[in-house]
Amino acid sequence: MTHTRNTAASPAEPNRSDTSRAARSPPVDERSERALSESMTVRPLPDRRYVVDTDGGTYVVDLDAGSCTCPDHAIRGARCKHLRRVALSVTAGVVPAPDERVGACAVCGTATFVPADDRGSHLCDRHAFDPGTVVGDRETGKRLVVTAVTTDRADAYRTDADRSLADYESNAAYGAHEPAVEAVYVESLRPETALTDLKTYAFPASRLTASVD
Ligand SMILES: [Zn+2]
Ligand SMILES: [Zn+2]
Incomplete structure (x- = not known):
């Protein structure tokens, strides 16, 4: 609450004329502020639209079209x-955008918004890596630089040897449903060689750890 009612009878505050004027005409902002803090529940529909539940009724909002089924919108086009x-x-970030759906992080299961048309494997913000991040391999302790986070599951990702990532013994401890993360070994980095020209290796996401010292 940013606005409190003026108390003209307050003993600490003399009853000045400007105080009573303020009490008679509250700032215009207060109306829209109240509208936005009003109790409403927003739920996404599978067709990019949203259901909004209020005390006054239930309406469907279409962000793409900028429309709502409420009377206010129908009458005034407001x-x-x-x-x-x-x-x-x-x-x-309370509800997914129209082109997103609620997915689960492949490592921790936390609900995370993912592209609606992408049925692949995804990571939450805590377990995702940004390309360029230096990570450690939990199996070998070697350091790598992440080049890409794919949405391919480890058991679907094919390596150069035409094997699935999940087939490798060294990946047995990591989820076959986790997305494959591509990286290059730090030791292979050369000042004259572009990152894209280096040999890339893939790992199930949780085999790599961003906390390296
Ligand atoms: Zn409306
Ligand atoms: Zn996670």
């Missing part, structure tokens, strides 16, 4: 509070 709430919820 950008109603439901549309605004859905947009805010997407921005805040």
Whole structure:
């Protein structure tokens, strides 16, 4: 709450005229602020739209079309509070964007938003790697630089030897459903050789650890 009611009878505050004027006409902002803090539940639909549940009714919001099924929107064509709430919820990461769905991290199972049309294996922010990150191999202790995080499951990813990653004995302790992460060995780095020209190796995601010293 940013606005508190003015208490004209407050003993600490003399009843000045400007205080009473403020009490009669609250800032215009207060109305829209109240609208945005109003209790609404936003749920994504499978067709890119959202259901918004409020005390006053249940409406369907289409962000792509900028439309809502509420009377306010139908009558005035206004950008109603439901549309605004859905947009805010997407921005805040509370609900997936229209082109996303809720998936699970292959390492920890945490719900994470993934591209809707990508049925591959995904990682949460905590377990994902950015290309260029130096990581350690839990099996050998060697250091590598991540070049790509694929969405291919370890048991579907084919190595140069035409074997699946999950077939390798050294990967037995890691999930076959985890995405394959491609990396180059730090020891293979040469100032004159581009990263893309180096031999790339793939690992199930949790075999690599970002915490290297
Ligand atoms: Zn609406
Ligand atoms: Zn995770």
